[in-house]
Amino acid sequence: MLSMKPAIEVIDNADIEWVAGLMGLHSLDEPRRAFLKSTQTIDLSACPGSGKTTLVVAKLAILARKWPSMARGICVLSHTNVAREEIQKRLGGTEIGRKLLGYPHYIDTIHSFVSQFLARPWLLSSDYPVTAIDNDITTNVRLRHLGSQRRKVLTALNPKHIEFSSLRLRSADFSTPLESTQLKMKPTAPTFLAVAEAMQKAAEQGYYCYDEIFTFGGALLDEHPEVAESLVRRFPVVLIDEMQDTSQLQSEILRRVFPRDRAELCVQRVGDANQAIYEGDKSPVSDVFPDPTDGRSLTIGSSFRFDQSIASLATGLAIIPVGADGLQGIRNRKPAEPPCRHTVFIFPDGDTSQVLSAYARHALSTLDPMVLTKARVAAVGSVHQLRPEIAPGHKHFPASVSHYWQDYKITSLASARPTHLIEYVHSAQAIVIDKGNLCDGVNGVAEGIIRLANTLAERPVLRAFSRPHRLLERLLADNAATLGVYRSMLRRLLVDREVMSLALWPGISRDLIAIAEVASGCSSPGSSPDPFLELTAEHKSSFELKVRAETPPNTYRFQDAEQTVDVRIGSIHSVKGQTHTATLVLDTYNNGHHMERILPWLLGDRVGDQGVSSDLAAKRLRLAYVAMTRPTHLLCLALRRSSIGKGCEYEANKEKLVANGWNFIEL
Known part of the structure; x- marks a missing residue:
């Protein structure tokens, strides 16, 4: 049993006033102050727009200022590097920021933590190499190991609706890498044995998929439980952000390493269970967030993003109640700001043609002209996959956001990892244009160049990476000319936002290949270009449409006299974490029309988890x-x-919607 005092015993009002002055914070009410002051294990449920990330950074700044140890640190984990980026943005030029971003503290993703402290040590101590941690590379190596049986295996998996790329090591014993349930066949079947052998050979050569890291991390804890004790000593304070998006696999590893019942350990989890929209594994949850135990959770239910008119419309949809008073909107309205008419557009079942134009026209007539100049207007739905087989008149129409605008395209930005070099460039430009995120855009281009370097070498000469731009800068440091070409390319693509064309692409691709050659130390074969470098017919036909400097991708432009509004269209998943000026929620179909299935909650007949009978x-x-x-x-x-x-039901429901605060427009 460890014996140690809490790393930070007291955080008081003076500490809060200090950080408020440092970061320019205002409106720190009692729930926010309670989180900042807490030095015990606790969960924080923070509603959308509550300033959660800023609050986390403020908490870290206070801890760093008072931190007493040079050897033990704060561990901050999440699914992205948003916390690190926010620290760099808000505190990067301060002594406190430099302390937080360096030893002994650790701020990174959950995956990077498990890889560094658990999985890699287990692999190396077991004499397994770490050649690449990458889904695409590992899948290709496994396919090569299938050899002549490749076509037979893929043909056998197809009727079972199993993608070969979805298969994962389920055991740290590489001689038995598969569970029979994964392939839906007996372990003695020839296909099963062929796949298992290919996965075993790839693993023994050091090729692994991202989420298999958690299997190896679990193996280390099984064999050496003392590792968890050493990590508790190393990190007596742990903060886990976006906890609602943590899968059961990740949650179980974190629970084993940082058990929340240890008195000498402070584990604070932050998130919003009402925003848990990502698909995870189906394992039963053993570590519920937020903790239902009395005194083990805090709630921030007030949002700076919107006013009470929006909060009142959304609060009934929260499955977990947002505090005792429900969701509160505390955005400061300007004295002359006109009230917005939150509107339900009713369209004929088989005709969506007027929806976006009516919404855009309503936004132009409702929003203050000064707000419109910088407005972000969006239309989103729960399903965005193209469904061309479903036409107007079909009972499932509209099934997708694409049924509201025929020019909608699924881009690699919104879905899977890019499969071609050009898609990395398009995606990076789209991230910068659509989200204003230059950092992610730079890393997107760098990731494409690194993948190209590995393609040229025909093996992963550049291993697993989490910050590809930093890696490229380091690899090119001794070649000033190529480093200059790389930086100039980033400026052209992401700062100047040069519009791609068939005429420009050959020159750009030559520069990207030259950069990749220096980074990998390998030369392009010249003839027989790799498919990764090819332009498909779709790329060529939509070159000018994918990314335009003047219009973001998947943007419907509406003009009315001299007024123009751009409506950005996408999936609900793609806008999680975003703030819009105006949002239209489009009805789509997935085992039922979305808006129809939640109508009882929109009407106010049900609230929260009432009547929720399925996942x-x-x-x-x-x-x-x-x-x-x-x-x-x-x-x-x-x-x-x-x-x-x-008939009468329509009129009655219409009256309920109006009574609840909705305007009503029939198209």
Whole structure:
């Protein structure tokens, strides 16, 4: 049993006033102050727009200022590097920022933590190399090991609806890498044996998929439980951000390393369970967030993003109650700001043609002209996959956001990892244009160049990386000319936002290949270009449409006289974490039309978890809650006429919506 005093015993009002002055914070009410002061294990549920990330950085600044040890540190984990980036943005030029970003503290992703402290040590101590931790590279190596049986295996998996790329090591014993349930066949079947052998050979050569890291991390804890004790000594304070997006696999590893019942350990988890919209594994949850135990959780239910008119419309969709008073909107409205008419657009079941134009026109007429100059207007739905087989008149229409605008395209930015070099460039430009995130755009281009370098070498000469731009800068440091070409390329693509064309691409691709050659130390074969470098017919036909400097991708532009508004269209998943000026939630289909299935909550007939009888029903509510809490000023919905009802039921439901605060426009 460890014996140690809490790393920080007291955080008082003086500490809070200090950090408020340092970061320019205002409106630190009692729930926010309670989180800043807490030095015990606790969960924080923070509603959308509550300033959660800023609050986390403020807490870390206080801890860093008072931190007493040079050998033990604070461990901050999340799914992205948002916390690190926010520290760099808010505190990067301060002594406190430099302390937080250096030893003994650790701020990184959950995956990087498990890889560094658990998985890699287990692999290396077991005499297994770490050649690459990458899904695509590992899948290709496994396919090569199938040899002549490749076509037979893929043919056998196809009717079972199993993607070879989805297979994962389920055991740290590489001689038995698969579970029979993964392939839906007996372990003695020839296909099963062929796949198992290919996965074993790839693993023994050091090729692994990202999420297999947690299997190896668990193996180290099984064999050496003392490792967890050493990590508790190393990190007596742990803060886990975006806890609602943590999978059961990740949560179990974190629970084993940092058990929340240890008196000498402070584990603080931050998130919002009402925004848990990402698909995870189906294992039963053993470590519920937020902790239902009395005194083990705090709630921040007030949002700086929107006012009470939006909060009142969204609060009933929160499966977990947002505090005793529900969701509170505390955005400061300007004295002359007109009230927005949050609107439900009712369209004929088979005709969505007027929805986006009506929404755009309503935004132009409702939003203050000064707000419109910088407005971010969005239309989102829960399903964005193209569904060309479903046409107007089909009972599932509209099934996708693409049914509201025929030019909608699924881009690599919004879905899977890019498969071609050009897609990395398009995606990076789209991130900068659409989200204003230059850091992610730079890393996107760098990731594409590193993948190209590994392609040229025909093996992963550049190993697993989490900050590709830093890696490239280091690899090119001794070649000033190529480093200059790389930096000039980033400026052209992401700062100047040069529009891609068929005429420009050959020159740009030559420069990217030259950079990759220096980074990898390998030369391009010249003939027989790799498919990664090819331009498909789709790339060529949509070259000018994918990314334009003047119009972000998947943007519907509406013009009315001299006024123009751009409506950005996408999935609800793609806008999680974003703030909009106006948001329209589009009805789509997934085992039922989304808006129709949640109508009882929109009407106020049900609240929270009332009537929620399945995981899908709960997910529908969470998706709607995420979408409806994006806007600062204007919230709208688009519903099929039949979803409201017929005759007297239609009129009664219409009256309920109006009574709840909705404006009503029939198209």
